[in-house]
Amino acid sequence: MVALANVQFGKENEDVRTVQKALIARGREIPDGATGYFGDQTKAAYRAEQLAQGFKGADADGAPGCTSLTALGHSIGFPVDCADVSAAGGGRLSLAQVTYHDPGDDSGEAAMQRYARKACELTGMDPRFGVPALTTIARRESAYNAPGQRVNAWDVNAHGSKVADGRPLNCSRGATQCIPTTFAAYHQAGTATTPYDVVASMCATINYVRDRYHVNQSGSNFAARVQQADPNRTPHGY
Incomplete structure (x- = not known):
């Protein structure tokens, strides 16, 4: 088998x-x-x-x-x-397994490109398409993982009981701003269990857009299907 x-x-x-x-x-x-x-x-x-x-x-x-x-x-x-492959990349977590430690990953465009290449490698996406799409998302969602932009405590998702990072459970977190339930459902096997980890966050994003927006395996239609990943269109939540 x-x-x-x-x-x-x-x-x-x-x-x-x-x-x-x-x-x-x-x-x-x-x-x-x-x-x-x-x-x-x-x-x-x-x-x-x-x-x-x-x-x-x-x-x-x-x-x-x-x-x-x-x-x-x-x-x-x-x-x-084929059952081992799901939208969660074979690594689905329960919400209780999600952790909230910020490992202090690098910020900036070059760092996001480096992390995106690793995420593409882990998920089987062609970096020619995945790297610019993920880097664009990271720029728009967290200013390239800037320290003050790694958690969104002010939008509609910012509710729920406080968790280990002192923020409400449902806040969007990390470079690509995953909410914990989405991060858990689309977690990539072998990556960190915190959405603050850039590679883990980007992998979950890839798995999510493949499922939600029907982005193909190579990612050649990533920017076309996900407006937030397209630098030639205006920002749009995803």
Whole structure:
């Protein structure tokens, strides 16, 4: 059984190795062989498989989806579990598991671009699209994670009992201003449990916009689907 959640860009495990072997058996080129690491070579090979299956344009982005991986599994002989992949990136939290410690991550545009690249790596989004979109959101939502802008205690969400950071539970927090319930529902496995962590916040944002706005796996339609991510349009809550 291969879990779709395990075979995304940047992952290293036996499920990746199984998929690599299947791609090689199907004639897709991976020069380094079945290493178990999903890097650029595997992404290119998977894109070739998607094209062979009839996917076109942004849908042939080298990022495994349930349909293409299931077809690959059928052709080679391994079952696929798509249930592990959800809008929460396979790492959904309960609200009680969300923490409110601010790790003091860097601020500024360059820092946001760096964190965004990591978030794209963890979620399988193409950084060509994800980095500018996330950086634009961070600029508009928190002035690039500026210390005085990391929690919104004045808008309609700012209600509920006080939590560990001394703010009402439902306040928007972090570089991309996630409310705790959204952060918990769309949390990315392996990232921090606090929305103040920039990478964790950006990953949750990616998972959220994929579910809520139908942003595709590569993120090529991120700015088109989410106005707040488009620097060429006026700011708009998301």
